[in-house]
Amino acid sequence: MSKISSEHVDVEGDVFATEEEVVRHRTWFQALWRSRNGRIGVIIVGLVLVGGILGIFNLTPYPPANQDPGAVLKGVSFGHVFGTDQFGRDVFSDALQGLGVSLEIAFLSVLIAGAIGSLLGIMAGFLGKWTSAVIMRFSDMMFAIPSILFALAIVTALGASVWDSSIAIGVGWIPIFVRVVRGPVLALRESDFVRAGKVLGFSRTRLLFRHILPSVAGVIAVQVSLALSWAILAEAGLSFLGLGPPPPVQSLGEMVSNSSSLASIAWWTLAGPSLVIVVAVIGFNFLGDGLRDAADPRTKTR
Amino acid sequence: MTLFLSIVRRAFSVLLTLWGVSVIVFVVLRLLPGNAVTAAVGVSEGLLTKAQLAALNHYYGVGQPAIQQYFSWLHATLTGNLGISLVSREAVSALIGASLPVTLELAIVSMILGVLIGVGFGMWSGLHPGRWQDDVGQTVSVMGLAIPSFILGTVLVVILSTKFHYFPSSKTFAGLFTNPWLNIQQIIFPALVLSLGVGAAILRTTRAAVLEVSGLNFARTALGKGVSRSAFIWRHLFLNALTAVVTMSGIQLGYLLGGTVIIEQIFILPGMGRLLITSINNRDFPVVQSVTLIFAAGFVLVNLLVDVAYNVIDPRTRKR
Numbered sequence: 001m002s003k004i005s006s007e008h009v010d011v012e013g014d015v016f017a018t019e020e021e022v023v024r025h026r027t028w029f030q031a032l033w034r035s036r037n038g039r040i041g042v043i044i045v046g047l048v049l050v051g052g053i054l055g056i057f058n059l060t061p062y063p064p065a066n067q068d069p070g071a072v073l074k075g076v077s078f079g080h081v082f083g084t085d086q087f088g089r090d091v092f093s094d095a096l097q098g099l100g101v102s103l104e105i106a107f108l109s110v111l112i113a114g115a116i117g118s119l120l121g122i123m124a125g126f127l128g129k130w131t132s133a134v135i136m137r138f139s140d141m142m143f144a145i146p147s148i149l150f151a152l153a154i155v156t157a158l159g160a161s162v163w164d165s166s167i168a169i170g171v172g173w174i175p176i177f178v179r180v181v182r183g184p185v186l187a188l189r190e191s192d193f194v195r196a197g198k199v200l201g202f203s204r205t206r207l208l209f210r211h212i213l214p215s216v217a218g219v220i221a222v223q224v225s226l227a228l229s230w231a232i233l234a235e236a237g238l239s240f241l242g243l244g245p246p247p248p249v250q251s252l253g254e255m256v257s258n259s260s261s262l263a264s265i266a267w268w269t270l271a272g273p274s275l276v277i278v279v280a281v282i283g284f285n286f287l288g289d290g291l292r293d294a295a296d297p298r299t300k301t302r
Numbered sequence: 303m304t305l306f307l308s309i310v311r312r313a314f315s316v317l318l319t320l321w322g323v324s325v326i327v328f329v330v331l332r333l334l335p336g337n338a339v340t341a342a343v344g345v346s347e348g349l350l351t352k353a354q355l356a357a358l359n360h361y362y363g364v365g366q367p368a369i370q371q372y373f374s375w376l377h378a379t380l381t382g383n384l385g386i387s388l389v390s391r392e393a394v395s396a397l398i399g400a401s402l403p404v405t406l407e408l409a410i411v412s413m414i415l416g417v418l419i420g421v422g423f424g425m426w427s428g429l430h431p432g433r434w435q436d437d438v439g440q441t442v443s444v445m446g447l448a449i450p451s452f453i454l455g456t457v458l459v460v461i462l463s464t465k466f467h468y469f470p471s472s473k474t475f476a477g478l479f480t481n482p483w484l485n486i487q488q489i490i491f492p493a494l495v496l497s498l499g500v501g502a503a504i505l506r507t508t509r510a511a512v513l514e515v516s517g518l519n520f521a522r523t524a525l526g527k528g529v530s531r532s533a534f535i536w537r538h539l540f541l542n543a544l545t546a547v548v549t550m551s552g553i554q555l556g557y558l559l560g561g562t563v564i565i566e567q568i569f570i571l572p573g574m575g576r577l578l579i580t581s582i583n584n585r586d587f588p589v590v591q592s593v594t595l596i597f598a599a600g601f602v603l604v605n606l607l608v609d610v611a612y613n614v615i616d617p618r619t620r621k622r
Contacts, residue, residue, distance in 0.1 A: 140315075141322030144605075145598045146560035149578075153330050153594050156582045233450050237564055240452045241579055253452070260456045260568075264464035274453045282448040 031294035038290020041225075044283030048099065051276075055100030060093035065248065082272030086262060091255075091272040098252040099276050101245060105165050106231035110224055112170030117177020118220050124178060125185025126208060136182070139175035147172025151234055155243045162245050169234045173227050180223050184216050218295030222288050229284035236277050252277050316606055323598040324379070328372050331591050379595070385588035387581070394592045397577060402596070404475065404573035405562050408496070411489055412558055415497035417551060419446075420504025424547075425540065427505070428512030439505060446502025451561050455495045455568040462491065475572050492569040496561050500554045507550040511543035545616045552608030556601045 032038040054060060062068075067087040074084045082091035124135040142150070147169075154168035188194055189212075197207050238244055239253035252273045259269035378385065384394035419442070427439025463469040476484040515521055516539060524538050563575030570576075574593055581589035 137318065137322070141319050141326060144319050144323050144602045145326065145594065146556055146601060148560035148563060149594055149597050150330075152563070152578065152582060153327065153590065156585065156590055157330055229448075236450060237452055241564060241567060243582070256453060256456060260460065263456070263460040267460075270456065270460065274457070277450060277453065278448050281450070282444065285444075285448060 028294060032290050035290045035293035037286045038294055041283055041285070041287030041290045044279060045287050048280045048283050049103070051096050052099045052103040055096035055098070056104065058097070060090075060096045062090040062093040064093050064097035065089060065250065066093070076268050082275075083266065083268035085259070085266070085269045091269055094250060094255060095252065095273045095276045098250055098255055098273060099280065101162070101249050101251045102232050102235050102253075102277075102280070105162055105169065105235045105245075105251075106228050108162070108166035109168075109170035109231045109235075110173070110227045112167060113173035113177055113227060114220065114224050116170075117174040118181045118216075120174070121178040121181030122185050122208060122212060122216070125182040126189055126204075126212060132182075135178065139178040142172075143175040143179075145172070147230075148234060148237060151238060152241075152243065155238060160238070160243050160245055162249075165235060165238060165243075165245060169231050169238070172234075173230065176227070177220070177223055180219055181216055184219050185212055188212050188215055218291070222291045222295065225284050225288035225291055229281045229288065232277065232280050232284070312606065312609065316602055319602050320599060323602070324376060324595060325372070327591055327594050327598070328375065331587055331594075375591075379592070384592040387586055387589050389581070389584045389586045394588050397589060398574070398592060398596060401572055401574045401577045403477075404571055405559075405566070405575060407485075407489055408493055408562055408566070408571065408573060409555070409558050411493040412496035412500060412561075413551070413555055415493055416500030416504060416554065416558075417547075419497060419501030420550075421508050421547060423501070424505040424508025425512055425535070425543075428509040428516070428543075429535065429539075431513060436509075439509060443502045443505045443509075446498045446505070449498070451495050451499055452564045452568060454498065455492065455565055458491055458495060459568060475570075488569070488571065492565045492571060496558060496565055499561065500551075500558055503554050504547060504550050507546050508543055511546040512539050515539050515542045545612060548608060548611050548615060552604055552611075555604045559597050559600055 032042065055064070058064060067089055068084070074080055076083045080090050080092065082095060084090055085094075120135050120139070124132045124139075145153075150172035151165075151168040154171060155164060158164040158167065194207060194211055197211055202211075235244070235251065236253035236256070239251040240257045242254075242257070244251045244254050255273035256270060256277070259266075259273070263270035375385075382395065384398065386392070387394055387397060390397070423439045423442050427436040430436050459469065475488060476482075521534075521538055524534055529538070562573060563578055565571075566573045566575035567579055574597065578590060578593045580586075581593070
C-alpha cells in the first residue's frame with residue numbers, strides 16, 4: 001500500500017522517464033539552484049537569515065540600543081558600517097536587531113496564514129461542492145478588505161505585541177493561500193493517482209495528506225516565500241505608522257520613521273534600515289520566483 | 303435574458319460580499335478585547351462603579367447582546383447614519399465626506415501614473431526581450447516591487463525639503479477646485495511614490511502578456527502580411543495584452559487603497575488614510591469601522607468594474 005502512495009509522482013505522464021523528468025527528480029534544492037532567480041534568492045535570504053538570527057541573539061557588533069556619547073552622529077566607517085544615530089547608537093547593530101524582530105513576525109504570520117489558508121484551500125478543492133462554496137465565499141469576503149487595512153483593524157483591537165502583529169498580518173494573507181492552493185487541488189482530485197487511491201479504498205484524510213498535500217507543496221512553497229516578503233513589508237509599514245511592537249523592541253519600520261527628521265543631517269540613519277528592508281524583500285521575492293522555476297520547468301527564465 | 307441573469311447574480315454576490323465584510327469588520331473591532339467606552343471616556347474600567355459602566359454602555363449602545371448591536375449598527379449604517387466620532391463628536395459621515403475626495407484624487411492620479419509607467423515600460427521591455435531595454439524595464443520592476451512606498455516617500459520628502467526647500471504639503475491642503483495649482487503640487491509627489499509600486503506590477507504583467515502574444519501564430523501572420531510596426535504593436539499586441547493589464551490594474555487599485563494610508567501620513571494629506579490612523583491611535587471605533595467598511599466597499603466595486611470591463615474589452619468572455 002505505502003509503495004503506491006510513495007510513487008504517485010511517477011504515475012503521471014509517460015511510463016519511461018524522459019531526460020527532463022530525470023532532471024526534475026533531483027533534490028528540490030538542486031532544482032532551485034539551477035534557476036538564476038533561485039540562486040540569487042538563496043544567497044540573499046541566507047544572508048538575511050544569518051543577520052536576523054545574530055540580531056535575535058544580540059550577537060551584533062555593538063550591543064543593540066547601546067548609547068555611546070562619544071560617537072554621536074558618526075558617518076559610515078569601518079567601525080560603524082551604517083554610522084551612528086543622535087544617541088551614538090550603532091545603526092547596523094540596531095538594524096540587525098530590528099531585522100530579527102521583523103523576521104520573527106514575518107515567519108509567525110506566514111505560518112498562521114499558510115497553515116490556515118492551505119488547509120482551507122485543500123478542503124475547498126477536495127471536499128464537496130457546499131464546503132467549497134462556503135469557504136470560497138468567506139475567502140472572497142476577507143479578500144475584499146485590503147490586507148494592510150485588515151492588519152490595522154486587528155492591531156487596533158488586539159494591540160501590537162509580536163504575537164498580535166503576527167496575527168494581524170497573517171490573517172489578511174489567508175484568502176490568498178486559499179485561492180492559490182484550491183486550483184491545483186481541484187485538478188489533482190480528478191487525476192489518475194488520486195482516483196486510483198480512491199478505488200483502493202484509502203480514507204479521505206489519507207488521500208488529502210499523503211497524496212494531495214505533497215503534490216501542492218511546491219505551490220505552497222512559492223506562496224510562502226512571496227508571503228514572507230509581503231509580511232516584512234507589512235510589518236515595516238505598521239511599525240512605521242507607530243503600530244509596531246512596543247519598546248524596547250525597535251523594528252525596522254520604526255527606525256525608518258524615527259530617522260526621517262534626522263535624515264537631512266545624517267542620511268545614513270535612514271539609509272541603513274531602509275537598505276535592510278529592501279534587501280530582505282528582494283531576497284524573498286527572488287526565492288519565490290526561483291521556487292516557481294524549480295517547481296515548473298516550463299517557466300524557467302532565460 | 304442570460305445577460306440579465308448574470309448581472310443579477312453578480313449584483314447578488316457583490317451584496318453578499320459586502321454584507322460579509324460588514325460582519326468581519328464588526329467582529330474584529332467590537333468583539334475583540336479592548337473597551338471602546340472606557341477608552342473614549344479616558345478612564346480605566348476598574349475606576350468606574352457598575353452603575354456608571356452600565357450607564358455608559360447604554361449611552362454608547364454597546365451594552366446589548368452582540369447580535370442586537372450588529373443589527374442596530376447595520377441598520378444605522380444603511381440609513382446613512384455612520385455614528386458619531388468618540389473623540390471629535392463630529393458625525394462620522396461628515397469626517398468621511400471631507401476626506402474621501404482627497405483619497406480618491408490621490409488614488410486616481412496614482413493609478414493613471416502607474417498605468418502609464420507600467421504599460422509604457424512593459425511594452426518597451428516586452429518588445430525587446432533580452433536587450434538593454436528589457437534590463438531597464440526589469441530594473442524598474444524589481445525596484446518598484448521591493449522599495450516600500452513609505453521608504454520612497456520618506457526619502458522624497460527629505461530630498462525635496464532639505465535640498466530644494468520645497469515641501470508643498472506643509473501648507474494646508476488645497477481643494478482641487480479652490481486652488482488647483484497648489485492642489486496638484488500637493489498630490490503629485492505622493493501619487494508618484496504610490497504609482498511606482500503599482501506600475502511595477504503592471505509592468506511585469508504587460509511584459510509577460512506581450513511576450514506571450516507575440517509568440518502566437520496570428521502575430522507572426524500579421525508580421526508576415528506586412529502590417530506596419532505601429533499597427534502591429536497597438537492593434538495586435540496591445541489589444542490582446544489588455545485583459546491581463548486590466549486585471550492587474552484592478553488588483554493593484556485595491557492595494558493602492560491600502561497604500562494611501564501610509565502615504566497620506568508621510569505627506570500630511572487629510573484623506574481617509576490619515577483619518578483612519580488618527581482614529582486608530584485614539585481608539586475611535588465608530589470612525590475606524592466606517593472607514594474600513596468604505597475602503598472594502600470601494601475594493602469590491604473596483605473588482606465589479608474590472609469584470610464589466612472584461613466584457614467590453616474581450617468579446618470571448620461575452621459568450622459564457
